[in-house]
Amino acid sequence: MPGPVTVPAEALEDFARDIFVATGLSVDDSTALARSFVWASLRGIDSHGIARVPRYVEMFESGVANPTASITVDDTRPGAAVVDADFAPGPIALTRAATLAVEKAKSQGVAIVSVRNTVHTGAIGYYASLIADQGLIGIGIAAGSPMMSYTGAVGASVATSPLAIGVPSGAGRPTVLLDMATSLIAMGKIADYKRKGLPLPDGSATTADGTPTTDPEAAKVPTPLGGAKGSGLSLMFELVTSVLVTAPILTPYHAGTKKHRQNATLIVIDPAAFGDVGEFIANVDATVETIHALPKAEGVDEIFVPGERSSAKAANRSEAGIPVGEKLWTELVDLAAALGVVVPEVG
Amino acid sequence: MPGPVTVPAEALEDFARDIFVATGLSVDDSTALARSFVWASLRGIDSHGIARVPRYVEMFESGVANPTASITVDDTRPGAAVVDADFAPGPIALTRAATLAVEKAKSQGVAIVSVRNTVHTGAIGYYASLIADQGLIGIGIAAGSPMMSYTGAVGASVATSPLAIGVPSGAGRPTVLLDMATSLIAMGKIADYKRKGLPLPDGSATTADGTPTTDPEAAKVPTPLGGAKGSGLSLMFELVTSVLVTAPILTPYHAGTKKHRQNATLIVIDPAAFGDVGEFIANVDATVETIHALPKAEGVDEIFVPGERSSAKAANRSEAGIPVGEKLWTELVDLAAALGVVVPEVG
Numbered sequence: 001m002p003g004p005v006t007v008p009a010e011a012l013e014d015f016a017r018d019i020f021v022a023t024g025l026s027v028d029d030s031t032a033l034a035r036s037f038v039w040a041s042l043r044g045i046d047s048h049g050i051a052r053v054p055r056y057v058e059m060f061e062s063g064v065a066n067p068t069a070s071i072t073v074d075d076t077r078p079g080a081a082v083v084d085a086d087f088a089p090g091p092i093a094l095t096r097a098a099t100l101a102v103e104k105a106k107s108q109g110v111a112i113v114s115v116r117n118t119v120h121t122g123a124i125g126y127y128a129s130l131i132a133d134q135g136l137i138g139i140g141i142a143a144g145s146p147m148m149s150y151t152g153a154v155g156a157s158v159a160t161s162p163l164a165i166g167v168p169s170g171a172g173r174p175t176v177l178l179d180m181a182t183s184l185i186a187m188g189k190i191a192d193y194k195r196k197g198l199p200l201p202d203g204s205a206t207t208a209d210g211t212p213t214t215d216p217e218a219a220k221v222p223t224p225l226g227g228a229k230g231s232g233l234s235l236m237f238e239l240v241t242s243v244l245v246t247a248p249i250l251t252p253y254h255a256g257t258k259k260h261r262q263n264a265t266l267i268v269i270d271p272a273a274f275g276d277v278g279e280f281i282a283n284v285d286a287t288v289e290t291i292h293a294l295p296k297a298e299g300v301d302e303i304f305v306p307g308e309r310s311s312a313k314a315a316n317r318s319e320a321g322i323p324v325g326e327k328l329w330t331e332l333v334d335l336a337a338a339l340g341v342v343v344p345e346v347g
Numbered sequence: 348m349p350g351p352v353t354v355p356a357e358a359l360e361d362f363a364r365d366i367f368v369a370t371g372l373s374v375d376d377s378t379a380l381a382r383s384f385v386w387a388s389l390r391g392i393d394s395h396g397i398a399r400v401p402r403y404v405e406m407f408e409s410g411v412a413n414p415t416a417s418i419t420v421d422d423t424r425p426g427a428a429v430v431d432a433d434f435a436p437g438p439i440a441l442t443r444a445a446t447l448a449v450e451k452a453k454s455q456g457v458a459i460v461s462v463r464n465t466v467h468t469g470a471i472g473y474y475a476s477l478i479a480d481q482g483l484i485g486i487g488i489a490a491g492s493p494m495m496s497y498t499g500a501v502g503a504s505v506a507t508s509p510l511a512i513g514v515p516s517g518a519g520r521p522t523v524l525l526d527m528a529t530s531l532i533a534m535g536k537i538a539d540y541k542r543k544g545l546p547l548p549d550g551s552a553t554t555a556d557g558t559p560t561t562d563p564e565a566a567k568v569p570t571p572l573g574g575a576k577g578s579g580l581s582l583m584f585e586l587v588t589s590v591l592v593t594a595p596i597l598t599p600y601h602a603g604t605k606k607h608r609q610n611a612t613l614i615v616i617d618p619a620a621f622g623d624v625g626e627f628i629a630n631v632d633a634t635v636e637t638i639h640a641l642p643k644a645e646g647v648d649e650i651f652v653p654g655e656r657s658s659a660k661a662a663n664r665s666e667a668g669i670p671v672g673e674k675l676w677t678e679l680v681d682l683a684a685a686l687g688v689v690v691p692e693v694g
Contacts (some may be wrong), residue, residue: 063491079426079454109427112457112616137587153641165583176586178579210644225573232525232653234623235638236512239523243630246622249638251630267614269459273427275593283590283598291582292596294500297557300356303499306579 004322005329011344013038015332016053022339023060024067029092036091040123043310043318045179045187048123050324051094054331056089057165064260065089065119072097077107082114082245090121094140094264098127101268102134109273110158113264116245121264125179125307129165130174135277137269138166142260143234143241146253148183149221150235151228154210156221158250160187161237166307170285177307182234184223190219243267321347352676353668358691360385362679363400369686370407371414376439383438387470389664390657392526393471400679403467410606412436412466418443426455429592430462435609437468441487441611448615451483456620462611463592468611472526472654475513475613479522482624486618488509490581490588490607490672493600495530496568497582501557503568505597510583510610513654515618517632524654529581530569530646537566555691563586580685588612668694 007015013034021031033056041049042154059065067130069088075081075095081100085093096111104111115121118221121142131138143161160183167176184204193200205219206212213219225232235250242249244264249261271280288305298305324332329346336343352527354362360381367377406412420443422428428447432440436657440486444460451458462468468489478485495502500663507530514523515537531551540547541563552566553559571577582597588610589596597609618627635652643650664670670681676693683690 060630075455077454077617077620079458080617082621104545106687107424108455108457109424110455110457110459110614111558112620114621138593139587150638150641150650151636152644152647154644155642157638157641158487165587167583167586176583178576178583180573180576182578184573199468211484225576226527226531228653229527232527235583235634235652236514236523236525238633239514240486240512243627243634244484244616244618244621246626246630248630248634251633254641256635257425269589269591270427271586273424273459274429274461274591279593280590283593283595284366284586286598287582287590287595290601291497291500291504294497294601295502297499297501303497305577305582 004326005324005346007324007346009038009042009318010324012041012050012324013342015341016050017056017337018341019053019332019335019339022341023057025060030090032095033089033091036095036122036126038322039126041322042314044313045123045125045310046230047186050322050332051328052122053251054335057335059089059119062133069093073100079104079111081113083113085115086120087117087119090115090118090262091126092126093267094119094121095130097264097266098130098138098268101266102131102136105136105268105270109270111268112265114241114245114263116242116247116263118211118262118264119260121178121262123129124162125164125166125177126165126262129177130180131266131268132166132168132177135168135271137168137271138164139267139269140164140264141237141241142262142264143238143249145185145249145258145260148204148212148231148234149223149233150198150231151224153305155208158231158234159238160222161234161239167284168281169288170281173285174307174311176284176288176305177311179307182230182237183227184230184297185222187222190216237240351670352693353666354671354693355387356385356665356692359388359397359669362683362688362691363397364399364677365688366404366682366686370404376435379442380436383442383469383473385669386476387669388471388669389661390503390662391660392472392657393472397669397679399469400634400674401682404682405513406436408577414471414669416440417690420447426451426458428460430460432462433467434464434466437462437465437609437611438473440465441468441474441613442477444611444613444617445477445485448613449478452483452615452617453619456617458615459612461588461592463589463594463610463611465609466607470526472511472513472524475511475526476522476524478523478613478615479513479515482515482618484515484618485511485513487611488584488588489583489609489611490596492596492605494534494569494590495558495578495581496553496570497578500573502555503602505578505581505667506585507569508581508588509582510580514631515628517628520632520635521654521658523631523635523652524658529572529577529584530588531572532569534569537563537569542585586687593660600675630673
């Protein structure tokens with residue numbers, strides 16, 4: 001078994017792409033998947049990074065995800081469209097949705113594109129960041145299967161539905177990018193605590209029967225951010241994504257239909273519809289500087305805006321390469337061997 | 348001094364309207380203000396209800412708010428517009444913005460109308476509910492002066508910027524209406540604890556110098572919802588409202604310009620752009636029923652969706668009248684006497 005390795009971002013993207021091509025996806029779709037995973041791995045969002053490659057291959061091979069999906073776009077209004085993903089994963093369907101929403105927003109001032117019937121949205125912040133890279137404001141929300149508790153109820157009741165907002169900034173500065181689950185801590189974080197053998201923060205999870213626990217082994221259900229606020233937000237996101245596109249998840253799920261399905265809504269706002277774009281960007285940068293310059297709490301060296309730390313990590317990993325753990329690398333190498341894919345040279 | 352009274356909602360609305368007319372506002376603007384306050388008082392949102400009448404009269408008389416504002420609408424794109432409130436309060440400017448956004452969304456599928464230079468947005472949930480009353484989805488965010496802490500910083504750093512989402516439901520059912528601050532508890536709630544002499548929930552506020560406190564007398568700065576998530580959300584809302592309409596608040600505020608100013612953004616989504624509206628409404632209702640039917644935690648009699656409890660209170664107060672405390676009623680009666688306004692008969 002090879003040890004932990006460091007792989008240049010480009011080589012890792014090509015490797016992931018080749019694995020998906022060998023699984024039966026088109027080069028374009030394979031590239032869309034590989035790019036989104038490398039974006040997340042660069043930023044240290046390991047739960048949505050390259051570790052997903054074997055999981056996605058499994059989803060394609062088991063028929064949960066469709067490797068040759070016929071994505072259809074219903075272009076209903078000047079500012080609105082519905083994308084049916086035909087069970088393609090999010091990085092394929094939502095990248096297309098983001099491109100369409102940017103195009104529409106540029107003429108209308110704002111656009112909304114909702115995606116129904118995807119199997120896994122991926123990192124919702126990725127799409128908000130793609131939109132911000134075009135100089136527009138991107139807002140993304142996703143809905144999925146119940147995993148989180150709902151205030152007053154016992155057990156997994158609603159999804160941990162995330163919200164992402166990306167705002168473009170001046171040249172050489174990172175996109176201001178918020179990407180947050182509606183749970184207090186994400187499912188992926190609970191797995192991190194379990195791996196490290198550390199207790200969970202107070203009030204962040206319950207057992208399956210609703211008893212609060214800080215034991216990551218016993219924790220089955222994360223609790224909502226701020227109680228009723230977080231569970232209310234998650235419910236609203238189900239209404240504004242799944243129910244909006246006539247693909248409800250909560251109602252069939254709790255009636256016993258536990259099909260793997262996710263939906264997402266992207267809203268794009270064109271700052272050019274509101275005034276001078278140069279002035280907008282200058283005010284974004286000035287606001288970020290204002291936050292940086294706030295009086296610091298004791299023991300705090302630096303105050304950050306959302307997205308700043310992951311962007312610094314991405315800059316670092318772009319130079320140094322992406323670390324891939326021993327277990328995951330072995331899995332990728334075995335997968336490549338089975339599919340006849342060449343493994344890149346690693347450090 | 349008269350005791351606490353109960354006033355029929357209609358009489359209270361007329362009374363508030365007459366006070367604003369006597370202060371120099373037009374009948375239309377006075378009606379817009381009175382309606383928004385009675386809406387909040389009916390629902391038990393006292394901090395944005397009829398108690399605001401004397402405060403608004405003060406704002407008009409001191410010149411903070413403009414009683415004869417010339418509100419201008421810059422209709423920039425098919426789906427976007429900017430409303431300059433000319434320092435009219437929110438209920439005047441945002442009611443107009445909501446009407447315009449609904450009209451635009453009906454043809455474009457989605458619309459965004461941002462309001463700059465208002466002095467107090469009022470209850471942001473009110474505008475989301477006006478939009479939902481027209482059968483559309485309303486999203487409202489507001490930005491104002493720093494009151495809340497920011498993760499890593501000391502003191503009042505960012506606003507408690509609220510988010511409201513209103514989704515229409517079937518006949519006879521309340522709008523699903525989330526209306527939440529980005530702070531753990533609202534400023535108004537801290538005042539409630541102070542009045543009742545009760546300690547604040549752990550971690551909900553600090554003193555001016557950043558020391559955590561549960562003493563409502565010492566509490567000066569509410570803490571953000573979920574730490575970095577809440578303060579990050581508040582910052583994003585400043586960027587997507589104030590900075591979007593070239594009326595930044597945080598940067599000039601922290602540079603010493605403490606002018607009273609707020610901004611807001613309304614986004615309206617037309618469900619008709621996404622499929623059959625009847626099916627949409629049926630799925631909203633079914634999702635609400637799904638939440639109601641979740642297994643209940645010990646000691647819980649009923650599980651609620653956002654907006655349901657305040658809607659029940661509003662139904663009750665529409666029948667029974669709105670309770671007005673002794674101190675506030677005296678203030679209103681004195682104000683009426685000074686302005687030559689007839690006081691309604693009360694129970």
